[in-house]
Amino acid sequence: MKIITANSLLTGAPIYWAGTGRWSAELSEALTIDPADAESALQQASAQSEIAVNAYLVAVEARGAPVKREALREAIRAHGPTIRPDPGRPDPGRVPACLPDQSPDQSPE
Amino acid sequence: MYRYDEFDETLVRERRLQFADQVARRLSGELTEDQFKPLRLMNGLYLQLHAYMLRVAIPYGVLNSVQLRALAGIARRWDKDYGHFTTRQNIQFNWIRLGDVPEILEALAGVEMHAMQTSGNCIRNVTADHFAGAAADEFLDPRPYAELIRQWSTLHPEFSFLPRKFKIAVTGASHDRAAVQLHDIGLHLKPGRDGSPVFAVFIGGGMGRTPFVGPLIRDELPADALLVYLEAALRVYNRHGRRDNLYKSRIKILVSALGADRFSAEVEAEYQAMRTESPPFPPEELARIRHYFAAPPFETLPADDPEFQALRARSAAFDRFCRTNLHPHQQPGYASVTIALKPIGGVPGDCSAAEMEAIATLAALYSFDEIRVTHEQNLVLPHVREADLFALWEALHAAGLATPNAGLISDIIACPGLDYCDLANARSIPIAQAIAERFADMDAALAIGEVKIKISGCINACGHHHAGHIGILGVDKQGEEFYQIQLGGRADEQARIGTITGKGLPGPEIPDAIERVIDRYLALRLDSDERFIDALERLGRTPFEEALHHGAA
CATH class of the missing domain: 3.90.480.20 (Sulfite Reductase Hemoprotein; domain 2)
Structure with missing residues (x-):
């Protein structure tokens, strides 16, 4: 399955295509798309250039979580940097820690 | 300024x-x-x-x-x-x-700043020795020439659409702190045979996908001919640089393809042709610019302030800071102070608004209102009286800015990596943090001495991994972060590209691997004066590579 993500034109923040005409800031609200329909959906989403910049497809598992190469990158996009939870977005704990002894919610300084 | x-x-x-x-x-x-x-x-x-x-x-x-x-x-x-x-x-x-x-x-x-030419295929912001105008080993302050280059290159119509971005660095000191040989053009200002200023011009250095140490293309270029010569070099690049392949478009590829001699001859021919029609820049313009960089009103002071020495003897922590974070100044009784933006567990180069304000206040109080940014992601107060160093250190300490690790193993360069950057393949900052935490004991780090670790999250090498004594490159292997380790790079006057060792390691193994290399160095060094890079060059990389990859301490 696929989802469509992009950056918000106004803020640059990651956004997710939630169906015709609708974008969400939450990965969990991304519409999962059958691969056969993905290209046409991407065309539709890309047409909304007043909202979304650089729209692209991401492969996801059945429950909507990105897989393969994109998994870490998309997790960081969705949840914020793994090293400074303060400026990130909610639930940094969902981002895989790089190092086993590193707690993602530890204060950097 | x-x-x-x-x-x-x-x-x-x-x-x-x-x-x-x-x-x-x-x-x-x-x-x-x-x-x-x-x-x-x-x-x-x-x-x-x-x-x-x-x-x-x-x-x-x-x-x-x-x-x-x-x-x-x-x-x-x-x-x-x-x-x-x-x-x-x-x-x-x-x-x-x-x-x-x-x-x-x-x-x-409003404060005479902008963001122009910090991106795009143009001449980017010129960089320089961060101790310029202050360092004891400096022949001449390179900043007036850097400013001249800034004015000449800003929105220069001929060089606004180069084949690729273009970076120029300048130093006027014998020890290169500006990595000039790793830039598209590196300029070393030095005395000519008659004592007048000349430039050694290195062209075609760079890191990224295809790293090169820039060859010396012109020695002893009269300083007043600088802009004509730069223009000649840029013209040759503009004419012959490749625009068909992004990966081959930097000037280093052109210099390598033509060979340094042929490239040098092409630039020389252009330069000689231009000299007749483009006179050197007017001396009064350089004098006007130089006026802005006149030395601040230093006091005449003894070389070793007795009170400063007494305070060092009294406070071990202050003495500890002075050993690593001071740099010799050309004016007796003064020193340059490095404010390391490398607290253990912090993000290399990050600085909070409150910290910036604290540093601004201290610069106004103690350093003639000047601050420098270093390419090693630290800040510098360039001109501090020795008599003020203790008060400055106390204030830095209170602001959490007195980490005594400048030049030590935890003073790591790291690019933003996959935590921020759209181009990155792997994270850099958590690796830097984990290594710094492993070497958090400042006395142990001081005993190890100078080690430059540089980390990039992709092959573009913003974290200068090619020039690290230990360079670390993050790569993506089927969705997992791995880190290739290079040994023996350096960015000074003996610039060298590090050599890749073995296969990449997963992130969690990096601190142990680095510690094994350092343990091997401590076991093999002649004495505490032999730095890591010196031992590596004396012994070759084999013993260190073995420690890195085979775990044999």
Whole structure:
């Protein structure tokens, strides 16, 4: 399955295509798309250039979580940097820690 | 430091208004993203993983306290309360909204700053020795020449659409702290045979996918011929540089393909032809610029302030700081102070708004209002009286800015990596943090001595991994982060590209691997004066590579 993500034109923040005409800031609200329909959906989403910049497809598992190469990158996009939870977005704990002894919610300084 | 004249002011104002209009037209839909993207990049505005990133130019890394306060203000009002100082001596703001950019540029212009030419295929912000005008080993202050290059290259119509970006670095000291041989053009200002200033010109250095140490293309170039010669070199590049292949478009590829001798001959022919029609820049213009970089009103002081020495003897912590974070000054009784933005567990180069304001206050009090940004992602107060060092250290300590690790193993360069950067394949910052935490004991780190670790999250090498004594490159292997380790790189006057060792290691194994290399070094060094890089060069990399990959201490 696929989802469509992009950056918000106004803020640059990651956004997710939630169906015709609708974008969400939450990965969990991304519409999962059958691969056969993905290209046409991407065309539709890309047409909304007043909202979304650089729209692209991401492969996801059945429950909507990105897989393969994109998994870490998309997790960081969705949840914020793994090293400074303060400026990130909610639930940094969902981002895989790089190092086993590193707690993602530890204060950097 | 340099102050804008009416030309600078007009140029920055007009460019700001032009970009504000372009932003408005993008937001209204009048401009498409394809039309807008090159325009925003020309103004230093990137789109990264989480937000827009604005890269602000800090010419040759020189700031005054008003400018640093303005950067703090931008961090506080339009970002998330911090900025990130980069290996290009610039600052990046990571959390910018598009609609705020015109106001931010207005705030920057108010303190004679901008974000032009921090991106795009043009001559980028010129970098310089961060101890320029202060270092004891300096022949001549390179900043007037750096400023001359800034004025010449700003919006230069012939060089606004080069095959690829172009970076120039300048030093005027015998020890190269500006990595000049790893730039597209590196300039070393030195005395000529008759004592007058000349440049050694290195062209075609660089890191990235295809790293090269730049060959010496012209020795003893008369300093007053600098701009004509640079123009000749850029013309040869503009004419022959490849535009058909992004990966072969930097000048280093051209110099390598032609060979240094042939490239040098081409530039020389162009230079000789141009000399007849383009006279050297007017000496009065250089004199005008040089006036802005006149030494501050130093006091005549004894070389070793007795009170300073007594305080060092009394406070072990102060003495500890002085051993690593001071640099010898050309003026007796003064020192340059490195404020390491490398607290253990922190993010290399990050600086909060409150920290910037604290440093601005201390620069005004103790360093003739000057601050420098280093390519090693630290800040410097260049001119501090020895008699003021204790008070300065106490204030830095109170602000959490007195980490005594400048030049030590935890003073790590790291690019933003996959935590922020759209181009990255792997994270850099957590690796830097884990290594710094492993070597958090400052006395142990001091006993180890100088080790330069540099980390990049992709092959573009913003974290200078090719030039690290230990270089670390993050790679993506089927969705997992791995880190290739290089040994033996250096960015000084004996610049060298590090050699890749063995296969990549997963992130969690890196601190142990680095510790094994350091243990091997401690076991093999002749004495505590033999630095890591010296031991590596004396012994070859085999024993260290063995320790790295086979775990045999």
